Every structure is written in C-alpha cells, then in structure tokens.
Amino acid sequence: MNQPTRTELAALGEFGLIDRLSKGVQLFHEQTLKGIGDDAAVLDLGGQLTVVTTDMLLEGVHFDLSYAPLPHLGYKAVAVNISDIAAMNAVPRQITVSIAASNRFSVEAIEAIYSGIKTACEEYKVDLVGGDTTSSRSGLVISVTAIGQAGKEKLTYRSGARPGDIICVSGDLGAAYVGLQILEREKQVYMANPDMQPQLEGKDYLIQRQLKPQARMDIVYELRELGVQPTAMMDISDGLASEILHICKSSSVGATVYEDKLPIDGVTYTTAVEIQLDPTTCALNGGEDYELLFTIGQNDYEKLKNHPDVFFIGYINEASKGINLITKNENRVPVRAQGWVHF
Amino acid sequence: MNQPTRTELAALGEFGLIDRLSKGVQLFHEQTLKGIGDDAAVLDLGGQLTVVTTDMLLEGVHFDLSYAPLPHLGYKAVAVNISDIAAMNAVPRQITVSIAASNRFSVEAIEAIYSGIKTACEEYKVDLVGGDTTSSRSGLVISVTAIGQAGKEKLTYRSGARPGDIICVSGDLGAAYVGLQILEREKQVYMANPDMQPQLEGKDYLIQRQLKPQARMDIVYELRELGVQPTAMMDISDGLASEILHICKSSSVGATVYEDKLPIDGVTYTTAVEIQLDPTTCALNGGEDYELLFTIGQNDYEKLKNHPDVFFIGYINEASKGINLITKNENRVPVRAQGWVHF
Numbered sequence: 001m002n003q004p005t006r007t008e009l010a011a012l013g014e015f016g017l018i019d020r021l022s023k024g025v026q027l028f029h030e031q032t033l034k035g036i037g038d039d040a041a042v043l044d045l046g047g048q049l050t051v052v053t054t055d056m057l058l059e060g061v062h063f064d065l066s067y068a069p070l071p072h073l074g075y076k077a078v079a080v081n082i083s084d085i086a087a088m089n090a091v092p093r094q095i096t097v098s099i100a101a102s103n104r105f106s107v108e109a110i111e112a113i114y115s116g117i118k119t120a121c122e123e124y125k126v127d128l129v130g131g132d133t134t135s136s137r138s139g140l141v142i143s144v145t146a147i148g149q150a151g152k153e154k155l156t157y158r159s160g161a162r163p164g165d166i167i168c169v170s171g172d173l174g175a176a177y178v179g180l181q182i183l184e185r186e187k188q189v190y191m192a193n194p195d196m197q198p199q200l201e202g203k204d205y206l207i208q209r210q211l212k213p214q215a216r217m218d219i220v221y222e223l224r225e226l227g228v229q230p231t232a233m234m235d236i237s238d239g240l241a242s243e244i245l246h247i248c249k250s251s252s253v254g255a256t257v258y259e260d261k262l263p264i265d266g267v268t269y270t271t272a273v274e275i276q277l278d279p280t281t282c283a284l285n286g287g288e289d290y291e292l293l294f295t296i297g298q299n300d301y302e303k304l305k306n307h308p309d310v311f312f313i314g315y316i317n318e319a320s321k322g323i324n325l326i327t328k329n330e331n332r333v334p335v336r337a338q339g340w341v342h343f
Numbered sequence: 344m345n346q347p348t349r350t351e352l353a354a355l356g357e358f359g360l361i362d363r364l365s366k367g368v369q370l371f372h373e374q375t376l377k378g379i380g381d382d383a384a385v386l387d388l389g390g391q392l393t394v395v396t397t398d399m400l401l402e403g404v405h406f407d408l409s410y411a412p413l414p415h416l417g418y419k420a421v422a423v424n425i426s427d428i429a430a431m432n433a434v435p436r437q438i439t440v441s442i443a444a445s446n447r448f449s450v451e452a453i454e455a456i457y458s459g460i461k462t463a464c465e466e467y468k469v470d471l472v473g474g475d476t477t478s479s480r481s482g483l484v485i486s487v488t489a490i491g492q493a494g495k496e497k498l499t500y501r502s503g504a505r506p507g508d509i510i511c512v513s514g515d516l517g518a519a520y521v522g523l524q525i526l527e528r529e530k531q532v533y534m535a536n537p538d539m540q541p542q543l544e545g546k547d548y549l550i551q552r553q554l555k556p557q558a559r560m561d562i563v564y565e566l567r568e569l570g571v572q573p574t575a576m577m578d579i580s581d582g583l584a585s586e587i588l589h590i591c592k593s594s595s596v597g598a599t600v601y602e603d604k605l606p607i608d609g610v611t612y613t614t615a616v617e618i619q620l621d622p623t624t625c626a627l628n629g630g631e632d633y634e635l636l637f638t639i640g641q642n643d644y645e646k647l648k649n650h651p652d653v654f655f656i657g658y659i660n661e662a663s664k665g666i667n668l669i670t671k672n673e674n675r676v677p678v679r680a681q682g683w684v685h686f
Contacts, residue, residue, distance in 0.1 A: 005451055006449040006451060007449055007450035007451060008446065008449065008450070009444065009446055009448065009449070009450055009453070009478070010446065011450070012450055014476055014477070017450060017453065017476055018476055020450065020454070021453065021454065021457050021476070024461060025461065025464075025471050026461075026464065026465065026470075027470045027472075028464075028468045028469070028470055029436050029437070029468075029470050031436065032436070032437060032470040032472055034472075035470060035471065035472040035473065036471070036472065036473055036474075040473065041437065041439070041472035041473040043436070043437060043472070043490070045388045045389065045390055045391070045393050045436075045490075045492060046388065046389040046390015046391060047388055047389015047390055048388070048389060050388050050393070052437070052439060052472065052473060052488075052490065053439075053473060054439040054441055054473060054474055054475055054486070054488055055441070055475050056441040056443055056475050056477060056484070056486055058443050058477065058478075058479055058480070058484070059480070060480040061443070061477060061478050061479065061480060062477070093372050093374065093375070093386070093388075094372070094375060094384065094386060094395070096384070096395060096396075096397040096488060098397055098398070098399040098486055100399055100401050100404070100484070101352065103351065103352055103353065105352065106348075106349040106350055106351065106352070107350035107351070107352055107354070107355055107360060107363065108348055108349060108350060110352070110360065110364065111363070111364065114364050118367060118368065118369075121368075121369065121371075122369065125371045125372075126371070127369075127370045127371055127372050127375040127378060128368050128378065128379070129370075129375055129377075129378040129379065129384035129386070129395065130378065130379055130383065130384040130395060130396060130397060131379075131397055132397055132398050132399050133357055133360055133361060133364070134357070134399060134401065134404060134405070135352070135401075135404050136401055136404065136482075137401070137402070137403040137404060137481070137482060138480070138481055138482070139479075139480060139481070141399070141401070141443070141484055141486075143397070143399055143441055143484075143486040145395075145397055145439060145488040147386070147388075147395065149388065
C-alpha cells in the first residue's frame with residue numbers, strides 16, 4: 001500500500017492522538033450532552049443524566065501477572081472505571097466486562113479475575129450486565145465500560161473551575177507509583193535469583209495502592225451529605241500535574257499549588273528517598289492514585305476543613321498568572337505534565 | 344501458587360465459560376431489567392429503555408491485517424455492535440471505542456481505522472462519545488460498547504418465541520464464511536508466491552460480506568413501519584444453527600427449519616461447491632453474517648410476505664418436538680451448533 005506519511009504514535013502521545021482522532025467526530029443526537037473530553041460522556045436518556053466511561057487494561061502495559069494477583073486485577077479493572085464515574089460526581093449503576101485470554105489461562109484463572117470483578121461490584125454496588133469473552137493470541141486484555149447516573153445539577157465537569165476556587169485532593173499521592181517501583185525491583189531480584197524472598201515488609205500500603213486501588217465513591221457520597229458541590233472534578237490516573245493542567249485548560253484558568261501542601265504518606269516518602277526518587281515528583285507525576293482532584297468555592301471551605309481525607313493544596317487563579325508550583329523554598333516553577341507515556 | 348485444578352478454556356467453550364462466570368452475579372439495581380444472557384443488557388434509566396452491548400475484536404483472532412483494510416476493520420467493529428442493538432429491536436444512539444495498538448502502527452494507521460469508525464457512525468447515526476487509546480505489546484485490539492434505546496413494547500428478547508410462530512431471516516447466509524475461506528486461500532497462495540495476483544474476480548460480494556458486514560438497522564425501521572413486532576429476535580454472528588438453539592432454549596420451544604428455504608446467494612453456493620464445502624453447512628454454521636433471525640406471529644405473515652429481504656425458513660414448535668432440519672430429501676435431522684470456537 002502507498003503510505004506517503006508515517007507519524008509515530010510516540011511523536012503525538014496519548015492526548016495528542018485523542019485530539020487528532022476526535023477531529024471530525026459528528027454528534028447526531030441532542031441527548032448526547034458531552035462526548036469526548038471529560039472523565040465520562042454525558043447522555044440525557046430521560047430521567048437523571050447518564051454518564052458512560054470505558055477503560056482497557058492490557059497485560060505487559062498496564063499490569064504484570066508476575067506480581068498482580070488475578071482477583072486484584074479484576075478488582076482494579078472495575079475500580080478504575082468507577083473512579084471515572086466518581087470523577088463526574090455520579091453514582092455507578094452498571095458495568096460490562098470484556099476479557100480476552102489465551103489458552104495459557106485456565107478457566108480457574110478467568111474465574112479468579114471474575115472473583116475480583118464481583119467483589120468490586122458488591123463494594124461499589126454496580127450490576128455486571130454483560131460483556132464478551134474471547135480468545136487472545138498472547139496477552140490478557142480486560143475492557144470495562146461503566147454506566148452511572150446523576151442529576152443535572154450534581155454532575156461535575158473539568159470545565160467548571162473559577163479563579164478563587166480552592167483545589168482539593170481526596171488522599172495521599174505517589175504511593176501507587178512508588179509501590180510499582182518496589183514491585184519491579186523485587187521482580188528483578190527474583191529473576192536474578194529465584195531463591196531470594198521478596199523484601200516487601202512494611203510496604204503493604206504502597207503495594208495495595210498499586211495493585212488494588214479504591215475508587216473514592218465514599219468522597220462522592222460525603223460531599224453530597226455535606227452539601228458541597230465541587231466546581232470541577234476529575235480523578236488522578238495520569239498524575240496530579242497532568243490532571244491540574246487538564247482542569248486549567250478545560251476551565252480556561254490558571255492555578256497555584258503548594259509543594260508543602262501535597263499529601264504524601266510517610267511510607268511513600270521514606271521509600272521514595274530510599275530508592276532515590278524525589279517524593280514530590282512521585283506525588284506530582286506518579287499517577288494511578290485514583291484519588292479525586294476537585295475544586296470548591298471558598299464558601300464551601302468551612303464544610304470540608306475538618307474532613308480527614310480532604311487536603312487543600314492550592315487555589316485557582318486567572319489564566320494569565322499561569323499554572324505554578326510554589327516549592328518548599330518558595331520558588332515558583334511552572335507545572336509540567338510527565339504522566340504516563342503509553343506509546 | 345497452589346493450583347489444584349486446571350480446566351482448559353477449550354473444554355468449556357465460550358458459552359460454557361459465560362454460564363460459569365455468570366453464576367453468582369448479583370444485581371443491585373431495579374433499573375437493571377436484563378443482565379447477561381441476551382444480545383444486549385436492558386436498563387430502565389428513565390424515559391425509554393436503554394440497551395447496552397459490547398464486543399471486542401483482536402488481531403489474529405477476529406481479523407487478519409494481511410487482507411482486512413483498516414477502514415473496513417473500524418467499520419466492522421462498530422457494525423457488529425450495532426447489529427446487537429438491532430437484534431433488540433432498538434435504535435443505536437452512542438458508542439465508545441477503545442483501541443490498543445503497538446508502535447508497529449502509525450498515527451495514520453489509527454486514523455484509517457477511525458475513518459471507518461466515523462463512516463459507520465454516520466451511516467447508523469450514532470455518536471462516538473468516548474473511549475480509550477493505549478499501547479499494546481503486540482496485536483491490535485478494538486473494543487466497542489454501543490448504547491441504544493427503545494420503548495418497552497418494542498424491545499425483542501430471545502425468549503419470546505411461541506409455537507406456531509414463523510422463523511424469518513433478513514438476508515442470505517454463509518457468504519461471510521465462504522468469503523473468509525477465499526481470503527485465506529489467496530493469502531496462502533500469496534505467501535507461497537508473492538508475484539501471484541490474488542484471484543478474487545467475481546467474489547466481491549463474499550469478500551465484502553466478510554470484511555464489511557452491515558448491521559440490519561434498515562430491517563428494524565421497516566418492521567416498525569409495517570407494524571410488525573417480532574416475538575423474538577437475535578443477530579446471526581455465530582451461525583444460524585447456534586442462534587436457533589439459543590432462541591429455542593431461551594423461549595423453551597422447539598423449531599423446524601427447512602433446508603430448501605435457507606437463503607443462499609448464487610455466488611456463495613457455487614464458490615462453496617468450488618472449494619468443496621457444503622453450502623448448507625456454510626449457511627447453518629458459517630457465522631458472521633450479521634443478518635437478523637426473528638420470529639413473528641402468523642397474523643404478521645401477510646405484512647411481510649412480499650418483503651424482498653425477508654426469508655421464511657421454518658416455524659416454532661413445542662419443545663417436545665425438538666429442533667430439527669428437514670433436508671431437501673425430506674429427512675429430519677436434529678440441528679446442532681458448531682459455530683465459532685474461539686478457544
């Protein structure tokens with residue numbers, strides 16, 4: 001075939017590719033309120049609004065079966081989708097699950113994945129309503145689509161942040177990334193010497209954050225109880241820095257974030273230092289924390305100031321002031337995304 | 344890990360695996376009217392009922408890039424999902440598309456896939472509302488989820504067929520399977536001698552049926568215009584025999600199908616004979632035709648009898664009479680499913 005131009009996927013990156021592919025996408029139905037461009041699509045199918053999101057996990061890219069237990073993997077595949085529903089301030093209702101596996105996997109292995117899927121369904125109260133099971137030539141693939149609902153006034157988009165809003169995160173950051181480094185290190189040790197026992201004592205928290213992340217539906221429910229409506233929200237899957245840039249771009253605003261306000265767990269901090277990583281970089285660019293990043297109006301601060309899981313890390317400012325991190329020694333540096341580079 | 348039992352996926356097959364995995368799936372929401380077990384799940388999200396279906400296509404399992412053009416592949420990934428929406432007698436509204444590709448694919452290649460996806464979106468009037476793009480270690484994976492809607496009284500399930508109903512199909516059968524055999528044959532010839540030109544003259548119809556199948560939304564709209572409400576319906580993806588068995592099992596009925604009534608296109612017939620395949624077997628077990636198989640009450644026969652695309656191939660009988668094919672020489676043989684064996 002005549003192929004005059006070849007652009008490498010790596011040259012565009014995931015977001016560049018999405019931008020390019022989204023061009024020329026037509027919408028035919030008035031009921032499609034929001035298509036590509038937020039944590040989930042928003043549909044008006046009658047009654048409450050419906051949100052839809054989908055995420056695919058591939059062996060060798062998103063997980064490594066040499067340390068990811070199959071039930072955790074099933075759980076995570078659901079949780080990362082529920083996290084996108086949570087990021088819309090919606091309540092998850094149904095999921096579909098498609099799994100492709102080669103004959104290297106037994107029926108019992110697939111059942112082990114499903115046991116984790118079912119645990120997640122029970123925990124987040126979602127109905128597994130369909131899917132597809134098929135063979136694969138090599139790796140394991142899990143694709144989940146989640147459907148949720150919320151009243152129009154409850155939904156949160158990335159575009160609602162306004163200057164003066166306070167930037168909040170729902171939990172500590174960087175642990176999932178540091179956990180992954182520890183798992184990778186122990187895998188290398190094991191491959192070099194299979195008799196060595198993995199040294200994971202005291203790292204349970206980091207490993208659990210990597211292998212079995214929770215979707216913060218509890219925060220969604222608590223914000224409702226406290227009468228707090230976030231002005232913008234998304235979940236932190238690619239790293240705090242990347243997500244702050246997304247919110248600022250969508251909302252046409254800037255932001256100021258304080259390094260000394262970034263919530264970093266003690267074990268994350270000491271382990272990062274131990275393996276010669278900068279804890280702040282792990283918190284900013286680690287990714288896979290699946291905490292919620294949201295902005296609130298200042299008059300909602302009182303309602304949240306004593307919440308044990310909510311950290312106030314900065315504020316939204318005019319776009320002209322840029323998107324900056326104030327470091328511990330009071331330098332102002334622009335926030336840059338590193339995030340996950342898939343391609 | 345201690346693994347006392349290992350059951351091979353091939354020992355259960357796709358349907359056996361689905362049955363096993365579906366056990367213990369709890370439904371929490373009243374709005375989930377139908378979960379696993381039909382062409383699509385049915386949800387009551389308010390207003391009309393919502394149907395949801397998902398299908399994943401993998402390189403080397405569902406398609407071969409040595410003869411499947413990328414735009415056709417994108418089109419087919421959408422069409423097979425729309426076909427499931429059509430099988431519920433519903434109207435498609437939105438899709439999400441997830442694609443995983445390795446760096447062997449260029450941005451232009453992914454755009455070519457998307458051009459086919461967009462063509463299908465325009466043709467079936469569906470909104471592409473989201474998805475996921477990620478890397479893959481080897482093959483290409485496309486996962487599509489489709490959402491549709493229909494009034495409660497319009498939806499068709501597999502379970503509604505009653506003794507006396509007439510069994511209909513919306514078009515000729517076996518062409519997609521024979522098309523695949525021709526493509527595979529030419530691939531072998533080409534691999535043995537790359538200078539040979541592929542001999543595909545006169546086989547356009549077969550090849551198009553394999554590479555770019557249509558979802559029969561036109562039939563869904565025409566049945567509505569004619570005032571015909573099928574009693575049961577599904578799409579023919581695994582082969583007519585397999586689908587008839589599904590409808591009979593879900594509806595607790597039997598069926599009688601006449602070999603001489605099976606619609607087989609002339610080119611399909613002669614090509615099957617040419618490559619030493621039995622045309623009837625191709626029609627019964629070939630699969631991937633994506634025609635609609637449906638049953639109607641006898642009083643609807645008059646409305647459909649002159650429809651050029653609707654073929655009447657038999658009738659539903661009591662379960663006790665079994666599920667039989669009346670051959671051309673008037674033998675009665677039980678219908679058996681061969682279908683696609685993925686594992």
